[in-house]
Amino acid sequence: MKNSVFKALADPSRRQILKLLKNSDKNVGEILENFDMAGASLNHHLTILKNADLVTSEKRGQYVIYSLNTTVFQEILEWIFEIKGGTKNEI
Amino acid sequence: MKNSVFKALADPSRRQILKLLKNSDKNVGEILENFDMAGASLNHHLTILKNADLVTSEKRGQYVIYSLNTTVFQEILEWIFEIKGGTKNEI
DNA sequence: TAGATATTTAGAAATATATCTAAATATCTT
DNA sequence: AAGATATTTAGATATATTTCTAAATATCTA
Secondary structure, eight states: OOOHOOOOOOOOHHHHHHHHHEEEEEEHHHTTTTOSHHHHHHHHHHHHHTTSSSSEEETTEEEEEEEEHHHHHHHHHHHHHHHHOOGGOOO | OOOHHHHHHHHHHHHHHHHHHHHHHHEHHHHTTSSOOOOHHHHHHHHHHHHHTEEEEEETTTEHHHHHHHHHHHHHHHHHHHHOOOOGGOO
């Protein structure tokens, strides 16, 4: 499990971004509406999430759409089971 | 889910400590053998893990024994499911 | 009780992180 | 093409984190 994933999850704003993207993909402006933060600051968080593969982004015209990448969460689950002991069947 | 938990997991040394404690409880010296780090530094990491309720500690004579506290991992799992969607039955 | 061992606390230094403003780049619309 | 809107980059600053050494505290053993 990559360190960048845990580092990315260690910030409340970034976790909230993930929660926002759970429901629907959003462009940067739409994400920004939920925060009291400069656009450049949000961009910094998005970059960190992207480097951790927790989100993906795609340019559509003027906008950049961010989406949740759920495959990494599977890896996090596996890391937890490794520590916690047990398997997916025993939750 | 408390921020302190994610913060605690964001450091590789601390994640390794959790992995070490998975197999058996250990005192500080035994944990320290696995790291190239001053005792005071390790103590700092242990304090962070303790504040996040990821480990517990108990003094036994001269030694302090650290143990994994698996109950918090259950909460982490639930947070992941909240983001990822799905339930424990669908892994 | 004195010295040895185990752990924690205090304080300092280096590095990393989060945030900002200003400017750059890309795209859209008229 | 010019101006408007969306996003990113650059550079600065403040705060947080990791690590160290030295010293303090607690317990054990001879």
